[in-house]
Amino acid sequence: MSAQRRLQILGNQLLASSSGNPIARQATAASDDACASVPYASADGKPNSYGRVHGAVSREPANWRRIPVVAREDLTDVIYEKSIGEGIAKITINRPERRNAFRPRTVQELSWCFSDAREDPDVGVVVLTGAGSLAFCSGGDQSVRGQGGYVGADGIARLNVLDLQIQIRRLPKPVVAMVAGYAVGGGHILHMVCDLTIAADNAVFGQTGPKVGSFDAGYGSTHMARLVGQKKAREMWFLARLYDAQEAHRMGLVNTVVPLDKLEEETLVWCREMLRNSPTALRVLKAALNAAEDGQAGIQELGGNATLLFYQSEEGNEGRQAYMEKRPPNFSKFKRLP
């Protein structure tokens, strides 16, 4: 983060504290905004110790910079940006004339951007959203649907959004869906596979597949059942109804609902709060929460994190060092912890 940005954020925090109790003020501002209030202050309005240490988060707008995806073609269906001076990448599906429906090209571009965000050590959180306020994403573009999938410029039918779902789940950083308008069909599944969903009060959620002759029997069904329960998941799929943001919140599909004009502001606050926390803790927690659903693939992901941490330890390095020095390893000095 640049010194200028740090000063700016510090300034905002000081500003908050100069107008009284920063934590209580944050809670008031949040409830004013119909955002979730946080129990960082005791009943008398004094911040508790958690609030004193971890309270106020900047509500400043981000300074977004467009990012060319290096060595790949120009993006046509997606906008990729990073917030200058802080570790937030934003990926925007940019087909508002089709309610941000995705075609194979869109999915390919999304995949490029998620790869970049994963590889960039300065990125700590990724936001996925849709252009405009009418839709997050309306799923697969039915106008290019052919036999066996959605047909790209190469004439090949693909269901490549399934690979994108896995890429989002496997990305070892939090991915936040920022949803305004419709998140339906394959677009609804995209928000579900993100780690968190911040919804605008105009958001609408649902699975339309059974009405257009489609279904997602993978994460779209099984992960949904984990989120909303078996009965509700069957209702969502079998009846193919649409649900407003408040109902989606009650169902456990989204983390919070905010007024449309506060959507990005609130999303940035959630991102900034996560960025203040240990990236390794978040990484391993994401892998653990995935592992509970993903069978051997989930254990592999979680296990990879264990290896990553072990490689950073003296004990792990002793094995490598011994090999390089052509001597037997000496693990005797390492304690067997209870």
Ligand SMILES: CC(C)(COP(=O)(O)OP(=O)(O)OC[C@H]1O[C@@H](n2cnc3c(N)ncnc32)[C@H](O)[C@@H]1OP(=O)(O)O)[C@@H](O)C(=O)NCCC(=O)NCCSC(=O)c1cc(O)c2ccccc2c1O
């Ligand atoms: C999303 C809507 C409810 C919005 O309704 P609204 O009245 O606000 O807007 P319009 O309907 O007038 O839309 C404006 C404009 O956009 C076009 N459009 C919208 N969505 C799509 C779409 N998905 N594909 C193509 N075009 C779309 C619409 O035709 C209009 O164009 P005009 O030229 O007429 O102006 C409503 O739009 C709606 O219901 N959309 C369809 C939602 C839907 O059924 N999506 C597909 C579900 S199936 C799916 O997504 C899917 C994809 C996969 O890749 C899978 C892979 C593997 C397994 C399963 C998959 C899967 O199920």
